[in-house]
Amino acid sequence: MTPTRQTAVAVLGLGPMGRAIAATLVGSGNPTTVWNRTPGKAAELVAAGAVSGPDAASAVAAAQLVVVVLSDHASVHAVLDPLAEQLKGKALINLTSTAPEESRELGAWAAGHGIEFLDGGIMAVPPMIGGPGASILYSGAVSVFDRFRSDLEKLSAADYFGDDPGTAALYDFALLAGMYAMFTGFFHGAAMVRSAGISAASFAPRAAAYVAAMAELLPAYATVIDSGDYTDEVQPARFHKPAFDAIVRASRDAGVGLDIVGPIKNLIDRQIADGRAGEGLERIVEELAGNR
Ligand code: NDP
Numbered sequence: 001m002t003p004t005r006q007t008a009v010a011v012l013g014l015g016p017m018g019r020a021i022a023a024t025l026v027g028s029g030n031p032t033t034v035w036n037r038t039p040g041k042a043a044e045l046v047a048a049g050a051v052s053g054p055d056a057a058s059a060v061a062a063a064q065l066v067v068v069v070l071s072d073h074a075s076v077h078a079v080l081d082p083l084a085e086q087l088k089g090k091a092l093i094n095l096t097s098t099a100p101e102e103s104r105e106l107g108a109w110a111a112g113h114g115i116e117f118l119d120g121g122i123m124a125v126p127p128m129i130g131g132p133g134a135s136i137l138y139s140g141a142v143s144v145f146d147r148f149r150s151d152l153e154k155l156s157a158a159d160y161f162g163d164d165p166g167t168a169a170l171y172d173f174a175l176l177a178g179m180y181a182m183f184t185g186f187f188h189g190a191a192m193v194r195s196a197g198i199s200a201a202s203f204a205p206r207a208a209a210y211v212a213a214m215a216e217l218l219p220a221y222a223t224v225i226d227s228g229d230y231t232d233e234v235q236p237a238r239f240h241k242p243a244f245d246a247i248v249r250a251s252r253d254a255g256v257g258l259d260i261v262g263p264i265k266n267l268i269d270r271q272i273a274d275g276r277a278g279e280g281l282e283r284i285v286e287e288l289a290g291n292r
Contacts, residue, residue, distance in 0.1 A: 015070075017122065020127070034059065084109075
């Protein structure tokens with residue numbers, strides 16, 4: 001039986017994420033060419049079997065699939081603009097964190113040059129790439145996603161979110177916003193308990209279990225948000241206000257700043273001031289969206 005020919009991939013950008021992606025592809029047997037602006041980052045990859053291109057143009061020459069893992073939108077253009085002609089007819093995946101509008105702009109740029117474009121949002125840190133738990137969200141050309149899906153699944157779970165190149169980035173940043181709010185909430189709690197001599201280490205397992213239990217409520221919140229009917233007879237804003245005011249007082253008493261919880265108190269107060277005291281906490285979605 002003839003062995004299946006593996007996809008030839010070029011990885012442009014060898015920061016920690018680019019190196020993890022290239023290492024996984026090389027380790028999976030993909031012919032892999034790599035390039036980085038500053039030399040000296042490819043040694044381990046070359047030892048593992050990658051070919052290091054002297055410049056980006058030679059790195060992409062033999063590739064069917066070009067993956068860019070750079071620092072931002074400007075760096076993607078800085079690297080790809082001079083390669084536009086050469087990329088014509090190839091598949092391009094941008095795994096650089098770019099804002100949705102920037103991903104759409106890259107999609108339009110690629111379409112204008114006859115390049116098939118898929119954008120990706122990486123929901124993992126470099127050591128997770130190629131292992132369980134990593135996920136990359138994709139949107140853009142379904143042809144690229146379908147054709148190279150087996151290669152993408154070597155890196156992580158791969159989910160496709162439609163042909164708008166900005167959707168994966170939108171999901172990515174929406175998830176990250178929630179992640180940052182969750183982590184900073186934990187930091188606030190850790191500062192509170194530390195005022196009583198309780199270590200973050202003993203607080204963390206309790207916080208992790210509680211966050212996991214509370215995450216179970218998200219689908220119910222989502223149903224309310226999508227219905228647009230926020231009436232809540234059990235836990236409306238008027239129920240949350242005294243509880244949250246107590247959190248603010250307890251924080252102050254513990255000498256902990258209100259940078260994290262202060263804005264949440266303001267949102268609850270605003271909901272009540274807007275005559276929404278009988279509606280649930282989920283109505284904050286409308287407050288945030290400016291629907292007052
Ligand atoms: P780094 O900042 O370490 O690497 C950025 C890369 O971009 C480097 O290879 C750098 O080259 C290159 N670069 C920057 N500007 C230019 C330019 N003008 N021209 C050419 N090359 C340029 O980032 P990471 O590898 O950690 O991340 C890469 C992308 O992956 C980012 O968008 C990041 O948000 C995303 N990501 C990273 C995660 C992580 O945990 N690291 C998690 C999820 C997403 P040089 O070496 O020459 O400076």
